[in-house]
Amino acid sequence: MWCSLNRKGTNTTSTNGGYEYGFYGGDRGLDYQESANQIPTNDSYFTYIEYATSSTPTAYPLSIRIYKAQSPQDTNFAVIQFTQTINNAIIPFGSFTIHKGSNFGANIWDLNNVWNGGMTFYSSSGRTVSLIHQVPGYHYSSSTTQAEPSTNYSLTREANYGYLRETNNSWNYTFPVSNYSANIDTDNDNTNILTYYRNSTYDRYQSADTAVSYTNRDKSVSSSANYYKPIKGIPISNNLMPCPYYIPDDFIMLQVATSPGLTQFRPGDTITVSPSEIYEIILAGYQTSQNGLDNVSGNNSIGMLFCARTT
Amino acid sequence: MPDIVLSDLQPTSAATAVDNSIAFLQTTATPFITPTISSVARASSNTSFSSNYNINNLDSPVTGSRSSTPGILTGRRPTFGQLFPRGYFNR
Numbered sequence: 001m002w003c004s005l006n007r008k009g010t011n012t013t014s015t016n017g018g019y020e021y022g023f024y025g026g027d028r029g030l031d032y033q034e035s036a037n038q039i040p041t042n043d044s045y046f047t048y049i050e051y052a053t054s055s056t057p058t059a060y061p062l063s064i065r066i067y068k069a070q071s072p073q074d075t076n077f078a079v080i081q082f083t084q085t086i087n088n089a090i091i092p093f094g095s096f097t098i099h100k101g102s103n104f105g106a107n108i109w110d111l112n113n114v115w116n117g118g119m120t121f122y123s124s125s126g127r128t129v130s131l132i133h134q135v136p137g138y139h140y141s142s143s144t145t146q147a148e149p150s151t152n153y154s155l156t157r158e159a160n161y162g163y164l165r166e167t168n169n170s171w172n173y174t175f176p177v178s179n180y181s182a183n184i185d186t187d188n189d190n191t192n193i194l195t196y197y198r199n200s201t202y203d204r205y206q207s208a209d210t211a212v213s214y215t216n217r218d219k220s221v222s223s224s225a226n227y228y229k230p231i232k233g234i235p236i237s238n239n240l241m242p243c244p245y246y247i248p249d250d251f252i253m254l255q256v257a258t259s260p261g262l263t264q265f266r267p268g269d270t271i272t273v274s275p276s277e278i279y280e281i282i283l284a285g286y287q288t289s290q291n292g293l294d295n296v297s298g299n300n301s302i303g304m305l306f307c308a309r310t311t
Numbered sequence: 312m313p314d315i316v317l318s319d320l321q322p323t324s325a326a327t328a329v330d331n332s333i334a335f336l337q338t339t340a341t342p343f344i345t346p347t348i349s350s351v352a353r354a355s356s357n358t359s360f361s362s363n364y365n366i367n368n369l370d371s372p373v374t375g376s377r378s379s380t381p382g383i384l385t386g387r388r389p390t391f392g393q394l395f396p397r398g399y400f401n402r
Binding site for chain 1: 328335346
């Protein structure tokens with residue numbers, strides 16, 4: 001709850017106004033963090049969103065993109081993303097979702113008892129797109145939103161505290177991360193979510209052995225087993241049980257391995273599966289000039305695409 | 312101190328961890344999609360993409376002092392590149 005009674009609010013002339021803007025109210029240790037319930041004037045030890053390049057951030061056009069689910073899907077869900085156009089390339093920066101609405105946590109928590117202060121941050125690295133589940137706030141040593149047992153810095157009544165309660169002092173332990181990585185000619189990590197893929201062209205064994213007894217020297221899995229599809233119904237986090245929310249069906253993950261090897265996947269690029277199934281890339285984790293299944297050196301760009309359906 | 316009653320801590324019913332009717336579903340009946348990706352078209356296209364160049368991207372000039380004396384090619388006929396010399400040299 002944001003309290004602005006008897007505060008100057010936006011009328012303040014101070015750039016370091018602190019409580020002049022207002023403050024988060026409620027009960028200390030349950031609803032707000034002591035001395036950290038105001039608008040911070042620096043990002044040290046606070047959650048922040050990097051929304052532009054750190055090098056000459058004002059030199060490039062800035063855009064704010066919003067990908068919002070449409071009715072009958074949950075219209076409370078949206079992905080908000082900052083991009084900059086740098087040398088004609090659309091570069092993504094802060095991408096996030098603010099958890100909102102009664103569908104979130106339905107049948108797990110009751111918003112009469114707890115409040116939802118969670119966010120999901122989307123990031124990419126290598127061939128991976130990650131969903132990072134987090135409750136933003138102040139964090140320093142054991143003074144975190146998720147401190148367990150509760151302290152004057154914990155947000156015990158925040159709904160996600162039920163999942164993220166953490167007795168370790170490290171702030172990093174309070175981030176469940178779901179890693180969606182490409183699974184086509186990729187060295188898998190056992191923490192990644194693996195997507196089903198079959199391609200009879202490459203799911204094939206050719207033996208150089210010419211012995212007569214080996215009559216089946218070139219065999220492949222039936223092409224009827226081929227499988228390559230976008231996947232919807234993405235859990236808001238693959239690390240929470242029971243799952244509090246599923247991202248609406250218009251948001252999908254699609255792994256990709258394609259030539260030419262220098263293909264760059266940018267926000268706003270389109271994926272046309274059919275005239276009635278078209279997606280727009282929100283965020284891509286990919287690597288260019290890769291040696292793919294065709295085994296042609298540098299011929300592939302391989303990665304994972306987080307997309308929104310537009311048609 | 313009141314007794315701890317274990318039954319107070321028992322779940323009253325099992326909750327579903329992951330809803331299979333929602334989670335991780337395929338979007339299409341097509342077994343193996345062959346999508347058209349605009350990223351690929353851009354990478355393959357021979358069309359140039361114009362860009363408003365940012366003057367701030369230019370490198371800064373070399374710093375330091377310059378010599379006030381002419382370079383060694385001053386006043387000489389070029390040995391290649393230009394058919395005719397500019398000006399009258401060695402006349």
